[in-house]
Amino acid sequence: MLNYAVNLLIVEEKAVECQLPNFFINPDFKAFRVFRLDIFALVKKSDIRVLNISMRLLSLKPYPIQKTLCPQCGEKTVFSSEVFFQGIHVLKDCHCQNCDLDFWETLPTGHTIDKPLVVNKANTELIGIVEGNEWLAQALIRSLDFSESESIYIQRDIRRSSKKIILLNCLDDCFGHVFNKLWNACFVEDGYEIVVLIPSQCAWMVPDEVAEIWTVPIEVSEIGKGIPGLHQQLKGLLEQYEEVFLHPAFVHLDHLKIPFDKILKTSRFPLPEFLVRKPKIGFVLREDRFWLNSSFFEFLFLVSKKFKVFELFRPIFLWRQKQLVVTCAKLLEKSFPGIELYVSGLGNSGTYPKRIEDLRVDQILSEKEQERISVYAETHLIIGVHGSHLLVPTGLAAGYININPRYKTAHWVEDTILPYRDRMQQFLGRKLDQKSSPSLIVHHIKSVFENFEYVWRRLNEAHSEK
Ligand SMILES: [Zn+2]
Numbered sequence: 001m002l003n004y005a006v007n008l009l010i011v012e013e014k015a016v017e018c019q020l021p022n023f024f025i026n027p028d029f030k031a032f033r034v035f036r037l038d039i040f041a042l043v044k045k046s047d048i049r050v051l052n053i054s055m056r057l058l059s060l061k062p063y064p065i066q067k068t069l070c071p072q073c074g075e076k077t078v079f080s081s082e083v084f085f086q087g088i089h090v091l092k093d094c095h096c097q098n099c100d101l102d103f104w105e106t107l108p109t110g111h112t113i114d115k116p117l118v119v120n121k122a123n124t125e126l127i128g129i130v131e132g133n134e135w136l137a138q139a140l141i142r143s144l145d146f147s148e149s150e151s152i153y154i155q156r157d158i159r160r161s162s163k164k165i166i167l168l169n170c171l172d173d174c175f176g177h178v179f180n181k182l183w184n185a186c187f188v189e190d191g192y193e194i195v196v197l198i199p200s201q202c203a204w205m206v207p208d209e210v211a212e213i214w215t216v217p218i219e220v221s222e223i224g225k226g227i228p229g230l231h232q233q234l235k236g237l238l239e240q241y242e243e244v245f246l247h248p249a250f251v252h253l254d255h256l257k258i259p260f261d262k263i264l265k266t267s268r269f270p271l272p273e274f275l276v277r278k279p280k281i282g283f284v285l286r287e288d289r290f291w292l293n294s295s296f297f298e299f300l301f302l303v304s305k306k307f308k309v310f311e312l313f314r315p316i317f318l319w320r321q322k323q324l325v326v327t328c329a330k331l332l333e334k335s336f337p338g339i340e341l342y343v344s345g346l347g348n349s350g351t352y353p354k355r356i357e358d359l360r361v362d363q364i365l366s367e368k369e370q371e372r373i374s375v376y377a378e379t380h381l382i383i384g385v386h387g388s389h390l391l392v393p394t395g396l397a398a399g400y401i402n403i404n405p406r407y408k409t410a411h412w413v414e415d416t417i418l419p420y421r422d423r424m425q426q427f428l429g430r431k432l433d434q435k436s437s438p439s440l441i442v443h444h445i446k447s448v449f450e451n452f453e454y455v456w457r458r459l460n461e462a463h464s465e466k
Pocket residue numbers: 070071072073074075096097098099100101
C-alpha cells in the first residue's frame with residue numbers, strides 16, 4: 001500500500017460540527033476521518049479498522065453534506081448535497097442561500113487537488129483567479145457546453161462484484177494524464193475494490209487487479225469537449241453500491257514504485273543485453289508539437305498556436321521535423337552500420353525513406369496497442385520531443401533523449417518514466433534543449449554506446465559490494 005503522508009484526525013463517539021472551514025459533519029454518523037482541512041471522507045465507525053486507508057479518499061456514497069464558501073458574497077455556510085460528473089472533473093453542486101448563486105466547485109482530485117475551480121452555473125463562466133491553471137479552466141468551461149449532443153454510453157467490464165468500491169476517474173483529454181492517473185489502480189485497499197473509469201482507447205492498460213472497468217467510447221483528445229450523458233449514467237451505476245469513494249487520482253506518484261508490467265503488460269528492455277543487441281533507435285513523433293531546432297520555426301509555431309492558424313502552418317513544421325529526423329538517421333547509419341531505425345507516434349502524415357521503418361498510426365486502438373508498443377521494449381534509445389507521448393516508450397526502452405521546447409520547461413519531470421534507481425537514470429535519460437541539432441543528438445547517442453560498458457561495470461561493482 002502506498003504510504004501517503006497526510007494528517008489524520010479521527011473523532012469518535014459523538015457527532016459535532018467541526019469549527020474548521022469548509023467542513024460539516026453528517027450527524028447520522030458517529031465517527032469520521034479528516035484528511036485535510038477542506039477534504040474529508042465520512043465512514044462508519046465500524047469500518048475504520050477495516051478501511052485502513054491512508055490516502056485522501058472522498059466519500060460519494062454516502063455523500064456527506066459539505067460546507068463551502070460562496071465565491072460571490074463570501075457566505076460561509078454554503079452546502080453541497082450532490083456532485084456532478086463532468087468528465088475530467090467531479091464537481092460539487094452548490095447553492096448559496098444568501099445571494100442565490102448556483103455554482104460548481106471541483107472536488108480535490110487530479111489536477112485540482114490543491115486549488116478548486118469554481119464555475120457559475122447560470123453562464124458557465126469561471127469565478128475567481130485561475131493562477132496558472134488556464135489550460136485546466138478552459139477545458140472545464142468548454143466541456144460544460146454539450147446541451148445538444150447525443151449521450152455517450154459507458155460500457156462495463158465486471159471482473160469481480162463488490163458493494164464497496166473506490167472509483168478511480170482516469171478520464172482526461174491528455175493521454176499522459178490518463179496514464180498517470182491509472183498508476184493509482186496498482187494499489188488496492190483491503191475491503192474495497194477499485195473501479196476504473198477510463199476512455200476506451202486506454203482500457204488495455206488497466207491492471208488485472210481492478211474489479212471493474214467502465215470504459216467511455218470517446219477519443220482521449222475529444223474528452224475536453226465534454227461527455228454528454230455521463231453524469232446520469234454514473235449516478236445510476238453508483239446506486240448499485242453500498243459505499244463509494246472517489247479516488248484522489250494522484251498525478252505525480254513516484255514512478256519508481258509503480259509496477260509498470262501490470263500496466264504495460266510488457267517487460268522493459270533488458271539492460272544486460274544493451275551491447276549484445278543490434279542498435280535500435282526510435283523517433284517518437286507528434287504532429288502537434290515538433291522538433292524544429294530553429295528560433296524562427298519555434299516562434300512561428302507559438303504564434304500560429306496563439307492566433308489559431310496552426311493548421312495552416314502544420315505542413316511546414318512536419319517538413320522541418322522530417323528533415324531533422326532524416327539527417328539524424330544518415331549520421332547514425334555512418335556511425336552504426338546496420339542500425340535499426342524507426343519512426344513512431346500518433347499521426348502519420350507524409351512518408352519517410354524506406355530505411356526508416358514507419359510505425360506511426362493515425363489512431364490508437366485499444367486492442368492493438370499492446371502489440372504496437374512492444375517495439376519500444378526492443379529499443380536502445382527513444383528520441384522525442386517533450387510530451388506525454390513519451391511516457392509509454394520511455395517506460396519500456398533502455399533510455400531516451402528528450403528534446404525540450406522551452407515553453408515546456410515547467411513540466412520537466414512529467415513526460416518520462418525511466419525507472420532506474422542509480423546513475424543509469426541520468427546516463428540513459430538525457431534531456432536536451434529545443435535547439436538541438438541532429439549532430440548533437442547523434443553525439444549523445446554515440447556517447448551512450450561508447451560509455452555504457454564502463455558505467456554498467458562500475459555500477460554493478462557497487463551493487464555487489466553491498
Ligand atoms: Zn453567496
